[in-house]
Amino acid sequence: MDEKYTEKVKDHFFNPRNVGEISDADGVGTVGNPTCGDVMTIYLKVKNEIITDIKFKTYGCAAAIATSSITTEIVKGMNIQEAKKLTRDNVAEELGGLPTLKLHCSNLAADALKEAIKDYENKKKE
Amino acid sequence: MKKVYMDYGATTPVDPEVITAMNPYFFEIYGNPSSTHSYGVDAADDIEQSRLKVASLINAKPEEIIFTSGGTEADNLAIKGIAALHENKKNTKGPHIITTEIEHAAVLETCKYLEKTGFDIAYLPVDKYGLIKTEDLKNTISKNTFLLSIIYANNEIGTIQEIEEIGKITESNGILFHTDAVQAVGKIPVDVNKSRIDLLSLSSHKIYGPKGVGGLFVKKGIKIKPLFHGGGHEQGKRSSTLNTPGIIGLGKACELGKKRLVTDSKKMIKQRDTLIKNILGIEESYLNGHPNKRLPNNAHFRFSAVEGESLHMMLDNKQIAVATGSACSSKKLKPSHVLLALGLTPEESHGSLRFTLGRQTEDTEISYVSKELPKIVEHLRKMSPLWKK
Numbered sequence: 091m092d093e094k095y096t097e098k099v100k101d102h103f104f105n106p107r108n109v110g111e112i113s114d115a116d117g118v119g120t121v122g123n124p125t126c127g128d129v130m131t132i133y134l135k136v137k138n139e140i141i142t143d144i145k146f147k148t149y150g151c152a153a154a155i156a157t158s159s160i161t162t163e164i165v166k167g168m169n170i171q172e173a174k175k176l177t178r179d180n181v182a183e184e185l186g187g188l189p190t191l192k193l194h195c196s197n198l199a200a201d202a203l204k205e206a207i208k209d210y211e212n213k214k215k216e
Numbered sequence: 217m218k219k220v221y222m223d224y225g226a227t228t229p230v231d232p233e234v235i236t237a238m239n240p241y242f243f244e245i246y247g248n249p250s251s252t253h254s255y256g257v258d259a260a261d262d263i264e265q266s267r268l269k270v271a272s273l274i275n276a277k278p279e280e281i282i283f284t285s286g287g288t289e290a291d292n293l294a295i296k297g298i299a300a301l302h303e304n305k306k307n308t309k310g311p312h313i314i315t316t317e318i319e320h321a322a323v324l325e326t327c328k329y330l331e332k333t334g335f336d337i338a339y340l341p342v343d344k345y346g347l348i349k350t351e352d353l354k355n356t357i358s359k360n361t362f363l364l365s366i367i368y369a370n371n372e373i374g375t376i377q378e379i380e381e382i383g384k385i386t387e388s389n390g391i392l393f394h395t396d397a398v399q400a401v402g403k404i405p406v407d408v409n410k411s412r413i414d415l416l417s418l419s420s421h422k423i424y425g426p427k428g429v430g431g432l433f434v435k436k437g438i439k440i441k442p443l444f445h446g447g448g449h450e451q452g453k454r455s456s457t458l459n460t461p462g463i464i465g466l467g468k469a470c471e472l473g474k475k476r477l478v479t480d481s482k483k484m485i486k487q488r489d490t491l492i493k494n495i496l497g498i499e500e501s502y503l504n505g506h507p508n509k510r511l512p513n514n515a516h517f518r519f520s521a522v523e524g525e526s527l528h529m530m531l532d533n534k535q536i537a538v539a540t541g542s543a544c545s546s547k548k549l550k551p552s553h554v555l556l557a558l559g560l561t562p563e564e565s566h567g568s569l570r571f572t573l574g575r576q577t578e579d580t581e582i583s584y585v586s587k588e589l590p591k592i593v594e595h596l597r598k599m600s601p602l603w604k605k
Binding site: 124149151155 | 526598601602
């Protein structure tokens with residue numbers, strides 16, 4: 091049982107990719123709760139069903155920040171239908187694993203992404 | 217910059233003088249202090265010298281000091297040892313034991329355990345600075361209350377209770393007064409007589425002594441039931457072959473602590489206040505605990521919109537070691553019970569950091585931390601959806 095952060099988690103925590111907001115985002119998703127110590131927002135730009143740009147803002151522990159960062163890296167350039175399939179487990183695997191305690195509480199990036207995609211699809215219907 | 221250690225509240229390095237004092241007791245004076253041959257007698261004599269030094273630091277008599285394996289054992293021995301003599305109080309109208317919401321786990325968990333066995337425990341609340349109200353204490357005492365256990369100086373936020381005031385109340389009500397003084401001893405003057413303390417826990421590794429040794433002061437005449445049964449060491453209060461090197465180390469640490477108390481605390485108060493002034497320059501940063509009734513070496517902050525484990529890791533990356541009250545760094549994933557007792561929200565508690573200074577802390581380290589921390593807070597806030605500026 092390894093309860094330490096992997097080098098990949100540290101890399102994404104200390105050098106997070108795609109931090110920021112997109113003012114004219116096509117989809118925005120927020121999950122988490124400050125009481126629990128994690129809040130994430132993901133911003134999407136979509137063109138022809140492809141995620142052309144993605145940014146995030148996260149309040150939380152190192153795991154929360156690293157999962158947000160790697161999620162943006164994984165799905166940038168991906169088809170929306172494909173991106174929807176991303177799970178929390180995929181994110182944790184990409185990071186080389188997460189401490190057991192963090193698997194559930196801080197691994198919310200896949201959920202934030204799903205919320206952002208849902209927001210995009212709802213806007214499209216309007 | 218070399219590594220900066222600002223977690224002396226967790227533990228301290230062992231003073232070189234302490235190591236020198238301990239050295240002969242591994243190879244030369246290694247006899248069992250209970251043995252009656254010269255090997256044993258020599259060790260026993262030196263242990264009594266050590267007992268004298270420990271007693272002297274808190275103005276106790278040597279025979280009032282029971283050596284233990286540390287602060288946790290001392291707390292357990294004090295509370296369970298007294299409770300065991302009041303079994304007849306179970307199922308009577310309580311509270312039987314009064315404690316506070318901000319105790320160290322060694323006291324809190326012991327009280328919770330006793331609660332399960334049938335004792336009634338009252339947990340006193342604290343104000344926003346971490347002080348109990350003496351009126352609350354007076355109003356909580358019942359005719360069946362036999363023990364108060366209160367932390368002398370809080371390990372997280374550093375708030376020092378009005379111990380003398382509390383001692384007067386317990387004495388006039390005929391209840392025993394135990395205090396966990398693990399963080400206070402050696403840092404501020406502690407006088408068991410003046411403060412009318414009946415039982416006091418102390419630990420060696422918080423005062424530049426070795427780990428694995430501590431002591432319980434039990435005022436002369438107070439009966440206590442032992443946790444360990446065996447050879448009847450320590451007046452039957454704590455059986456187990458005495459840890460000679462550890463006890464010698466604790467004694468030396470207490471001697472040095474007494475000698476250096478004034479100079480050490482003056483130096484640390486100055487450094488602490490510089491750190492507090494510098495860090496409070498950060499926008500939306502706050503000091504947790506009391507503005508002046510606090511340990512000379514403790515500075516505890518919270519920062520809005522950032523989380524403590526992230527702060528902690530970024531500081532560690534800059535070679536700065538501190539502690540955090542954040543839930544995310546605890547195994548239980550719960551915010552610190554002490555910070556919640558102050559009335560802070562879980563969100564406020566998550567963004568907390570504890571800096572505890574020590575003898576080796578240098579002014580340049582205070583400057584380095586004062587320069588690095590604002591950058592780290594800013595970096596994390598830029599990433600935080602809760603930071604709206």
